[in-house]
Amino acid sequence: MGEKIRLDKYLVEMGMGTRSQMKEAAKNGRVRVNGIVEKGTERKIDPDSERVSLDGKEIFYVKMEYYLLNKPQGVVSATEDKFHKTVVDLIEGRQRKDLFPVGRLDIDTEGLVLITNDGELAHRLLSPRHHVDKQYYGVVAGELPKDAARQFRQGITLSDGTVTMPAQLTELPDSDLAAKGNTQVLVTIQEGKFHQVKRMFEALGCKVVYLKRMSMGPLKLDRTLKPGEYRALTEEEIKELQGTCHT
Numbered sequence: 069m070g071e072k073i074r075l076d077k078y079l080v081e082m083g084m085g086t087r088s089q090m091k092e093a094a095k096n097g098r099v100r101v102n103g104i105v106e107k108g109t110e111r112k113i114d115p116d117s118e119r120v121s122l123d124g125k126e127i128f129y130v131k132m133e134y135y136l137l138n139k140p141q142g143v144v145s146a147t148e149d150k151f152h153k154t155v156v157d158l159i160e161g162r163q164r165k166d167l168f169p170v171g172r173l174d175i176d177t178e179g180l181v182l183i184t185n186d187g188e189l190a191h192r193l194l195s196p197r198h199h200v201d202k203q204y205y206g207v208v209a210g211e212l213p214k215d216a217a218r219q220f221r222q223g224i225t226l227s228d229g230t231v232t233m234p235a236q237l238t239e240l241p242d243s244d245l246a247a248k249g250n251t252q253v254l255v256t257i258q259e260g261k262f263h264q265v266k267r268m269f270e271a272l273g274c275k276v277v278y279l280k281r282m283s284m285g286p287l288k289l290d291r292t293l294k295p296g297e298y299r300a301l302t303e304e305e306i307k308e309l310q311g312t313c314h315t
């Protein structure tokens with residue numbers, strides 16, 4: 069038998085409405101448990117063995133959801149926003165109401181965002197203590213100082229005086245972009261300070277003109293996911309993520 073959950077919580081978490089709306093719905097005979105009308109919402113439900121329906125439609129309980137999104141530019145890494153679409157809005161197939169992005173990408177940054185309601189996992193992935201690598205592909209205007217990689221390795225002092233943890237910087241070989249006077253880079257950091265990658269380059273006198281997150285720990289962005297597209301994580305990926313930072 070699984071963990072039991074109150075009927076109102078069950079329905080609210082599955083996005084059916086507020087707690088008081090669910091109470092009202094039950095009072096009006098719209099909620100059934102195992103096919104029988106349930107007039108109150110205090111009853112505890114075992115999601116593994118009991119069936120809940122609202123207005124005749126069965127509502128399946130999902131405890132945890134995990135999605136990998138390729139965030140497009142122009143979308144904010146938040147759960148709600150007055151002016152912009154959020155990364156959570158893009159997960160059309162979501163069932164839970166409490167999904168959030170694990171870490172923030174700037175509005176103009178693209179790439180991998182993990183979206184879940186697993187707060188414990190999020191905390192461990194984001195804590196610098198766990199040294200989870202986040203890799204970014206970037207395009208920097210102009211050329212980098214010769215010792216840029218060494219400076220990244222040693223930790224960069226940002227404009228507000230904070231010093232970053234050691235980071236890895238790799239300059240990618242020449243390409244069309246480089247020919248236009250830009251430099252392509254791969255950067256790996258283990259923390260997530262506000263605008264961190266951009267500010268690290270700023271400290272070297274360089275401007276990031278494009279940024280895309282490629283990976284977070286063992287999780288890699290699929291080449292097949294276009295900006296704005298997402299997919300559920302596989303069981304294997306979830307296990308791998310949980311195993312990355314179990315201490």
Ligand code: URA
Nearest residue numbers: 173174177263265266
């Ligand atoms: N670093 C940044 O500067 N921006 C991001 O969106 C992510 C990392």
